[in-house]
Amino acid sequence: MNKMLIVASSLALSASLAGCKKEAEAPQAAATPSGADKAMSNMSTGAAVQHGSSTGTITAIDAAKGTVTLNHKEIAALRWPGMTMSFAATAEQLKDLKVGDHVEFELDWDGKSGLITKITKI
Ligand SMILES: [Cu+2]
Known part of the structure; x- marks a missing residue:
């Protein structure tokens, strides 16, 4: 019975972790291009030619x-x-x-x- 509980809770845990990961990945992927744009504009305007x-x-x-x-x-x-x-x-x-x-x-x-x-x- 204890074993069943552990298996069930670890399944629930990994399921919730997977859920977390997916949610965390989406905004990150969206943030990457704008972050790159920012770096690019810093490069062209930041350093004096x-x-x-x-x-x-x-x-x-x-x-x-x-x-x-x-x-x-x-x-x-x-x-x-x-x-x-x-x-x-x-x-x-x-x-x-x-x-x-x-x-x-x-x-x-x-x-x-x-x-x-x-x-x-x-
Ligand atoms: Cu030279």
């Missing part, structure tokens, strides 16, 4: 990814020393450029990645 310019040499172009890798000189506005790194660039910006070209460029830096706003062969 800095603008910089310099000259450099193209060491790689990845048209598929839309990136250009530059061995660039110092970028004073960003307090960067010279280095080699990749930036996002459009096919239009890259169409007349090739590896080895010496360029002057401008970029927007959001704290994580750089976007080429202007790039010209010199």
Whole structure:
């Protein structure tokens, strides 16, 4: 008799737990997209975009990814020393450029990645 009671109550318990879980999941799933939106808008408005310019040499172009890798000189506005790194660039910006070209460029830096706003062969 005791055993029956335990089984019955544990069934009831797991049933109520399952009920709880379902109820908890629904609002969570609905909250996730708006939470992500919030994070996205924080990213675009929270970090100040800095603008910089310099000259450099193209060491790689990845048209598929839309990136250009530059061995660039110092970028004073960003307090960067010279280095080699990749930036996002459009096919239009890259169409007349090739590896080895010496360029002057401008970029927007959001704290994580750089976007080429202007790039010209010199
Ligand atoms: Cu750099």
